[in-house]
Amino acid sequence: MGLRSSLGCARDAWSTHLATVRAAGSVDDRTWEDLTDALLLADIGVSTTEALIAGLRHRVGMDGVDEIEGVLGLLKEEILGRLGGADRSLAVGGSPSVWLFVGVNGVGKTTTIGKLGCREVAAGRSVVFAAGDTFRAAAADQLAVWADRAGSSLVRGAEGADPGSVVFDAVEHAAARGADLVLADTAGRVHTRGNLMDELTKVRRVADKGAGTVTETLLVVDATTGQNGLVQARQFAAAADVTGIVLTKLDGSARGGIVVAVQDDLGIPVKLVGVGEGLDDLVSFDPRDFVDALFAVDAVA
Amino acid sequence: MFEGLSSRFGLILRKVRGRGRLGPEDVEEFLGEIRVALLEADVHLGVVRTLLDRIGERAVGSELGGALNPGRMVVKIVLEELTEVLGGETFRPAYAPKPPTVVLLAGLQGSGKTTAAAKLARWYKGQGRNPMLIGADLLRPAAVEQLRTLGGRINVPVFSEATDPVSVARAGLAEAVGLGRDVVICDTAGRLAIDEDLMAEVAEISGALQPHHTFLVIDAMTGQDAVTTAEAFHARLGLDALIITKLDGDARGGAALSVKEVVGRPIAFASSGETLEDFEPFHPDRLAGRILGMGDVETLIEKAEETFAEEQAEAAAARMLEGTFTLDDFLEQVRALRKMGSVSSIMGMVPGMARQVRDLDAEVDERRIDRIEGIINSMTPAERVDPDVIDGSRRARIAAGSGTQVGEINQLVKQFREMRRIMKQMGATGPGRKKAGRGKKKGRGGRTTARGSAPIDGKVGGKKGLSLPGLDDLPASQGPSSSGLDLLGSWPLD
Numbered sequence: 071m072g073l074r075s076s077l078g079c080a081r082d083a084w085s086t087h088l089a090t091v092r093a094a095g096s097v098d099d100r101t102w103e104d105l106t107d108a109l110l111l112a113d114i115g116v117s118t119t120e121a122l123i124a125g126l127r128h129r130v131g132m133d134g135v136d137e138i139e140g141v142l143g144l145l146k147e148e149i150l151g152r153l154g155g156a157d158r159s160l161a162v163g164g165s166p167s168v169w170l171f172v173g174v175n176g177v178g179k180t181t182t183i184g185k186l187g188c189r190e191v192a193a194g195r196s197v198v199f200a201a202g203d204t205f206r207a208a209a210a211d212q213l214a215v216w217a218d219r220a221g222s223s224l225v226r227g228a229e230g231a232d233p234g235s236v237v238f239d240a241v242e243h244a245a246a247r248g249a250d251l252v253l254a255d256t257a258g259r260v261h262t263r264g265n266l267m268d269e270l271t272k273v274r275r276v277a278d279k280g281a282g283t284v285t286e287t288l289l290v291v292d293a294t295t296g297q298n299g300l301v302q303a304r305q306f307a308a309a310a311d312v313t314g315i316v317l318t319k320l321d322g323s324a325r326g327g328i329v330v331a332v333q334d335d336l337g338i339p340v341k342l343v344g345v346g347e348g349l350d351d352l353v354s355f356d357p358r359d360f361v362d363a364l365f366a367v368d369a370v371a
Numbered sequence: 372m373f374e375g376l377s378s379r380f381g382l383i384l385r386k387v388r389g390r391g392r393l394g395p396e397d398v399e400e401f402l403g404e405i406r407v408a409l410l411e412a413d414v415h416l417g418v419v420r421t422l423l424d425r426i427g428e429r430a431v432g433s434e435l436g437g438a439l440n441p442g443r444m445v446v447k448i449v450l451e452e453l454t455e456v457l458g459g460e461t462f463r464p465a466y467a468p469k470p471p472t473v474v475l476l477a478g479l480q481g482s483g484k485t486t487a488a489a490k491l492a493r494w495y496k497g498q499g500r501n502p503m504l505i506g507a508d509l510l511r512p513a514a515v516e517q518l519r520t521l522g523g524r525i526n527v528p529v530f531s532e533a534t535d536p537v538s539v540a541r542a543g544l545a546e547a548v549g550l551g552r553d554v555v556i557c558d559t560a561g562r563l564a565i566d567e568d569l570m571a572e573v574a575e576i577s578g579a580l581q582p583h584h585t586f587l588v589i590d591a592m593t594g595q596d597a598v599t600t601a602e603a604f605h606a607r608l609g610l611d612a613l614i615i616t617k618l619d620g621d622a623r624g625g626a627a628l629s630v631k632e633v634v635g636r637p638i639a640f641a642s643s644g645e646t647l648e649d650f651e652p653f654h655p656d657r658l659a660g661r662i663l664g665m666g667d668v669e670t671l672i673e674k675a676e677e678t679f680a681e682e683q684a685e686a687a688a689a690r691m692l693e694g695t696f697t698l699d700d701f702l703e704q705v706r707a708l709r710k711m712g713s714v715s716s717i718m719g720m721v722p723g724m725a726r727q728v729r730d731l732d733a734e735v736d737e738r739r740i741d742r743i744e745g746i747i748n749s750m751t752p753a754e755r756v757d758p759d760v761i762d763g764s765r766r767a768r769i770a771a772g773s774g775t776q777v778g779e780i781n782q783l784v785k786q787f788r789e790m791r792r793i794m795k796q797m798g799a800t801g802p803g804r805k806k807a808g809r810g811k812k813k814g815r816g817g818r819t820t821a822r823g824s825a826p827i828d829g830k831v832g833g834k835k836g837l838s839l840p841g842l843d844d845l846p847a848s849q850g851p852s853s854s855g856l857d858l859l860g861s862w863p864l865d
Contacts, residue, residue: 323596
């Protein structure tokens with residue numbers, strides 16, 4: 071009972087945490103506890119959180135900071151330090167370039183491809199969509215709607231067709247037409263299924279085989295993902311050479327803190343974030359915006 | 372599933388189990404480790420705190436003072452408190468006195484609502500009902516086509532039209548009444564809990580349907596936000612229960628535990644795989660057992676029953692547990708299990724197998740079963756009964772015969788041997804039976820174990836659902852009889 075009322079809404083819990091921290095004025099043990107809680111509630115994870123707080127305490131001691139806003143500023147710097155320095159551009163350079171999208175079920179791969187396709191077309195590139203998700207019912211139909219919106223062509227196979235051959239055909243199709251970019255969808259898969267991960271390795275290899283070059287393999291991660299995100303990233307990186315993360319659904323109440331741990335641990339940077347349903351709501355990742363949002367009280371009210 | 376949490380607890384518990392003396396600093400350290408384990412399992416921070424408070428209070432309180440074995444007492448406290456949080460009654464779907472029974476599904480984008488809708492329809496069909504699906508997700512492109520395809524696969528009609536979600540729901544319900552369907556399941560678009568317009572819309576759908584059950588579909592991989600989401604949907608729709616999806620991964624599912632504790636609504640169904648069969652009622656008491664590494668014999672039996680005739684199920688489970696099978700049986704089992712669902716999801720239900728599943732998964736992978744079959748087919752009958760006779764020259768012959776490598780044969784034989792050993796051990800010490808060597812009673816196999824005996828259910832009919840098998844009623848010289856506990860070592864024994 072006590073728990074239920076004390077929790078309230080986690081958004082409130084978050085705000086409360088930061089509000090408490092801010093209201094305290096002076097820095098004491100309670101500050102570190104509250105900041106730790108705040109980071110944990112953002113799904114940053116225990117080990118990264120503890121490392122961040124340890125680093126922060128050290129710096130606060132060194133710099134002799136004794137007011138809260140200064141401490142919060144330093145914490146943001148700590149996180150930025152871990153996120154900083156990465157190349158977040160999406161690489162091109164093949165003829166065509168292939169961007170492959172991978173991830174567990176339901177994270178938003180198909181939608182991301184749809185939005186990104188529209189964006190790239192608007193930027194003047196010619197794009198071919200590859201409906202490599204031949205498993206989920208109607209996944210190709212979903213991508214077809216997006217291809218239509220973007221005014222691009224779609225290469226698809228029958229349901230249950232070999233995803234590698236669909237992607238290969240799409241690359242050949244794009245090469246024949248001199249298209250710049252192939253956006254290749256894959257079926258969502260849980261990273262513990264060895265056979266499906268092997269399949270992904272094969273799709274990645276086949277996509278590179280013909281005229282095209284895979285210049286990006288993007289792991290799509292849902293912002294609500296908890297600590298399992300780290301394992302996901304590790305497994306997908308091992309199977310398909312992941313070059314970047316797309317963090318989706320960041321417009322909800324989840325803060326997506328797991329990506330801090332992912333970049334910290336695996337060195338895989340976030341390249342794109344999804345912040346809404348609209349076509350323009352897939353944007354380049356800006357670490358500073360992300361950290362500010364992480365600490366925004368009531369960012370979503 | 373939940374394997375990470377189980378093994379982590381196994382380690383922590385093993386550390387303290389034999390301690391004769393626990394000082395306050397020991398308890399502190401122990402609690403710290405429990406905290407990390409729970410947080411890494413995505414248990415909500417608030418729930419973690421509640422659990423630690425309860426455990427800490429009891430651990431430093433009077434309970435430890437008089438205990439002969441404080442280490443064991445701490446373990447007992449942890450398990451009891453975990454059970455308290457996880458426990459509760461299994462959700463029982465009710466049917467409307469005047470059909471159709473209406474079920475509304477809601478949740479975030481990508482939580483798996485459409486797949487869950489079809490899986491749920493299939494489940495109702497299995498219960499002898501005539502379900503109908505309504506596709507009210509008009510937002511995601513091709514969501515209705517997806518539902519139609521899945522409906523076609525399980526032979527369940529799907530209603531939808533290109534109007535608006537509320538009208539679709541209303542018309543779908545009328546259609547179901549007209550067709551005389553007795554269960555109606557309505558799929559809705561994914562929405563964020565903070566999207567005011569869409570939340571109002573789903574509330575309106577709910578108003579039009581007056582559902583008998585409203586289920587929130589939630590992804591097992593969700594982190595701290597799960598509680599926020601569940602609270603928001605609950606406030607708007609009045610949830611009855613949850614459907615937890617994607618349990619076939621290694622997500623620890625702490626979010627699920629937290630929702631139960633915070634929102635007070637149980638998980639009704641668990642969805643755990645790629646095929647429409649990988650869906651089953653969720654038993655919180657069994658989950659507690661699974662988290663503690665006890666496996667889920669009961670679910671395994673139920674699943675087997677669904678596929679086989681009943682006596683076949685008994686025999687199959689009994690043989691698995693007795694560990695008397697040969698490589699021929701092994702092959703047969705694997706093929707039969709494949710019919711029930713994915714191999715790894717079945718394996719996860721066998722007590723103590725959770726840890727082995729990941730290793731086995733590589734070998735008993737759907738795709739590799741053909742290779743295993745090839746190898747076994749290239750063996751003589753004698754070799755299949757007793758793989759120990761396979762020496763170097765036999766290995767070379769089998770490899771040549773099956774077109775595989777000698778190493779693969781070694782690996783198969785080794786894993787088979789290991790599996791047989793584990794199962795035999797479970798058969799001997801399975802739930803509800805005494806430890807081997809101490810009045811070993813040969814049960815009637817898994818079925819007896821699952822249905823007839825108390826320990827896996829704890830105090831039968833009791834509110835807790837799961838108790839510490841044996842700990843309460845056995846004198847210190849006797850251990851509990853659960854196999855899972857044996858796999859943790861023999862911690863309650865001294």
